[in-house]
Amino acid sequence: MTTRSKSAGGALALQILNHVALGLVALLFLFPFFWMVSNALRSNAEVLAIPVRILPSVFQWDNFAVTWTQLPFGRFFLNSLVVSGSVTVITVFVSCLSGYAFARLKFPGRDALLMAYLGTLMVPAIMLIIPLFLIVNSLGMVNTFQGVILPVAFGTFGSFLLRQFFLSIPMELEEAARIDGASRLRILVSIIVPLSMPAIGLLSLFTFIGQWNNFLWPLIVMTGADNATLPVGLTQFQTQQGTAWNYIMAGATLSMLPGIVLAIILQKLIYNSIALNAGMGGR
Amino acid sequence: MANISIRSAVKAYGPLEVLHGVSVDARDGEFMVLVGPSGCGKSTLLRMIAGLESITDGEIEIGGRVVNELEPKERDIAMVFQSYALYPHMTVRDNMAFALKLARRSREDIEREVNRAADILDLSQLLDRFPRQLSGGQRQRVAMGRAIVRNPAVFLFDEPLSNLDAKLRVQMRGEIKALHQRLGATMIYVTHDQMEAMTMADRIVVMRAGRIEQVGTPLDIYDHPANSFVAGFIGSPSMNLIDGVVRSTDQGLVLDTPHGTTWPLPANATVLAGAKIQLGIRPEHVLLDTAGVEAEAILVEPTGAETHVQMRVGGQTLTGVFRDRPAIAAGARFRVRPDTARAHVFDCDSGNRIPARS
Numbered sequence: 001m002t003t004r005s006k007s008a009g010g011a012l013a014l015q016i017l018n019h020v021a022l023g024l025v026a027l028l029f030l031f032p033f034f035w036m037v038s039n040a041l042r043s044n045a046e047v048l049a050i051p052v053r054i055l056p057s058v059f060q061w062d063n064f065a066v067t068w069t070q071l072p073f074g075r076f077f078l079n080s081l082v083v084s085g086s087v088t089v090i091t092v093f094v095s096c097l098s099g100y101a102f103a104r105l106k107f108p109g110r111d112a113l114l115m116a117y118l119g120t121l122m123v124p125a126i127m128l129i130i131p132l133f134l135i136v137n138s139l140g141m142v143n144t145f146q147g148v149i150l151p152v153a154f155g156t157f158g159s160f161l162l163r164q165f166f167l168s169i170p171m172e173l174e175e176a177a178r179i180d181g182a183s184r185l186r187i188l189v190s191i192i193v194p195l196s197m198p199a200i201g202l203l204s205l206f207t208f209i210g211q212w213n214n215f216l217w218p219l220i221v222m223t224g225a226d227n228a229t230l231p232v233g234l235t236q237f238q239t240q241q242g243t244a245w246n247y248i249m250a251g252a253t254l255s256m257l258p259g260i261v262l263a264i265i266l267q268k269l270i271y272n273s274i275a276l277n278a279g280m281g282g283r
Numbered sequence: 284m285a286n287i288s289i290r291s292a293v294k295a296y297g298p299l300e301v302l303h304g305v306s307v308d309a310r311d312g313e314f315m316v317l318v319g320p321s322g323c324g325k326s327t328l329l330r331m332i333a334g335l336e337s338i339t340d341g342e343i344e345i346g347g348r349v350v351n352e353l354e355p356k357e358r359d360i361a362m363v364f365q366s367y368a369l370y371p372h373m374t375v376r377d378n379m380a381f382a383l384k385l386a387r388r389s390r391e392d393i394e395r396e397v398n399r400a401a402d403i404l405d406l407s408q409l410l411d412r413f414p415r416q417l418s419g420g421q422r423q424r425v426a427m428g429r430a431i432v433r434n435p436a437v438f439l440f441d442e443p444l445s446n447l448d449a450k451l452r453v454q455m456r457g458e459i460k461a462l463h464q465r466l467g468a469t470m471i472y473v474t475h476d477q478m479e480a481m482t483m484a485d486r487i488v489v490m491r492a493g494r495i496e497q498v499g500t501p502l503d504i505y506d507h508p509a510n511s512f513v514a515g516f517i518g519s520p521s522m523n524l525i526d527g528v529v530r531s532t533d534q535g536l537v538l539d540t541p542h543g544t545t546w547p548l549p550a551n552a553t554v555l556a557g558a559k560i561q562l563g564i565r566p567e568h569v570l571l572d573t574a575g576v577e578a579e580a581i582l583v584e585p586t587g588a589e590t591h592v593q594m595r596v597g598g599q600t601l602t603g604v605f606r607d608r609p610a611i612a613a614g615a616r617f618r619v620r621p622d623t624a625r626a627h628v629f630d631c632d633s634g635n636r637i638p639a640r641s
Contacts, residue, residue, distance in 0.1 A: 008571045011549035022326070105477075126640050170366065170368065171366045172365075172366050172368035173368050173370060175333075175335050175355075175362075175364070175379070176362070176364060176368035176369075176370075176429075177370075178334075178354070178355045178356065178359065178383050179334075179335075179356065179361065179382075180356070180382035180385060180429075181335060181382055181385040181386055182356075182381075182385055186385065190381075191370060194372045195371065195372060269626065
């Protein structure tokens with residue numbers, strides 16, 4: 001009895017310790033977001049004031065309205081949406097096709113091609129910026145949406161991620177579909193893709209947020225002020241007269257919202273898909 | 284409905300040949316069971332019929348048409364998989380309708396066919412459920428329903444009952460057999476369970492290591508196994524196989540074993556003194572006889588209808604099945620003899636049956 005009480009007490013202490021540790025890590029991750037919102041709600045002078053205050057002395061809610069109206073923020077928002085949405089759609093589409101080919105089709109040199117394809121992941125993205133710009137420039141795509149979208153839409157990561165997921169889908173489902181009369185494309189569309197929604201959801205989320213936050217490539221390719229995406233547009237608050245940190249923070253806060261909404265939507269989708277897959281194969 | 288003709292079918296994966304020129308015919312409307320131990324090539328052969336595996340050499344005909352180069356959908360077959368392979372994101376109705384939708388059948392057609400199959404298999408109440416909401420037996424029936432709606436010439440079953448518990452397996456065995464009688468279609472059924480093969484088949488194909496060992500009706504194979512492998516594989520508990528050398532005595536031929544025991548041989552056995560043979564005795568043909576060979580019970584397993592007794596005879600372990608509940612406990616000593624009229628004799632080297640004099 002005493003031993004049992006001791007072990008129950010130990011388990012409780014361990015659980016508390018776990019929660020405290022998790023809480024601390026969560027705080028560590030959440031603090032930059034809190035600091036962004038906190039700075040978005042104060043005057044620029046207070047952002048730079050020493051000593052630092054955790055909360056604003058006066059909550060300046062109109063910073064958001066100023067940010068939205070002082071720059072063509074709506075336009076930036078739309079630009080970001082077009083670029084991120086297009087890159088996400090193209091990436092998922094291409095990754096589904098190539099991931100399926102690498103997972104299921106048998107053709108000479110498949111594995112070598114996959115290795116070479118994966119090898120491109122080893123090349124730092126920064127090294128590709130100048131060659132890519134030269135290509136885009138020679139194609140006359142500088143300051144166009146296709147110039148921002150196409151070079152980043154054909155990534156290796158998505159193909160690899162989906163290939164790995166497709167490999168985990170029981171082959172018998174595909175064979176059953178073949179006997180039912182489905183073509184390869186039909187199998188991909190009607191069987192593989194619906195069963196891969198967790199991976200496709202994740203890929204969509206990562207791609208969208210990655211592009212939504214992408215700064216360097218749009219900065220280089222989109223030379224016109226009106227064509228800027230959100231992260232690039234926000235730099236217009238940095239002038240020779242100084243930097244409006246509070247507006248930049250307000251803009252950054254606003255720019256986070258689509259990503260958060262998408263994450264919430266896709267999280268539900270991912271959970272549903274996982275629950276669905278619990279019955280996979282009818283076992 | 285269609286007959287299937289397999290002629291010298293070979294399957295090789297690179298240098299590794301797993302099927303070595305198999306030839307067998309399934310008649311129109313026949314229920315044929317491919318049975319054998321794991322790795323014998325039975326599932327590979329079934330998948331070659333289905334078109335899921337290419338045919339390295341030889342020919343497969345379905346309904347008089349060579350199908351070697353045809354896609355699975357062009358072979359007029361349906362297949363039920365071991366894991367059922369139900370599409371988990373589709374309802375029962377959609378699972379069953381999938382093939383018909385792909386064939387661009389009209390909506391009314393699809394509904395009629397799905398409802399017909401659901402009626403046959405008692406699935407009408409489950410049409411809007413997802414596979415994860417079904418029990419093992421219900422999933423099995425949906426898998427069969429998916430096959431039925433297509434009204435194929437040939438049904439292929441790849442160990443469809445392996446994932447079910449023992450009771451449900453017996454029930455589903457009956458349902459599949461009833462389905463065959465109702466539809467009258469040609470069915471090829473793969474199993475490693477010889478009991479399933481015996482109870483369901485019109486004819487059994489026993490396979491080992493990529494070759495066919497014997498083809499015949501269940502009782503023919505049981506009563507006249509072509510070799511010691513078939514004799515040991517078909518029947519549960521397995522046939523007792525006793526190695527020894529034939530000796531001629533005044534009472535007739537007997538078998539002397541290396542363990543020092545002597546067994547009487549069938550009077551019509553066509554073997555000569557000095558030949559090395561295997562004597563095969565089904566467990567139910569081991570008889571208690573005070574004039575027999577001494578045995579010691581190792582394990583006694585009453586099943587209700589019968590009592591299975593594992594016994595040590597000389598240095599060998601044999602099994603006997605007795606219907607009259609003998610008073611034998613583990614460790615007990617008693618004497619047994621074979622029912623020689625129903626014993627089998629196999630050549631020791633080739634394993635082939637040595638036919639009796641008629």
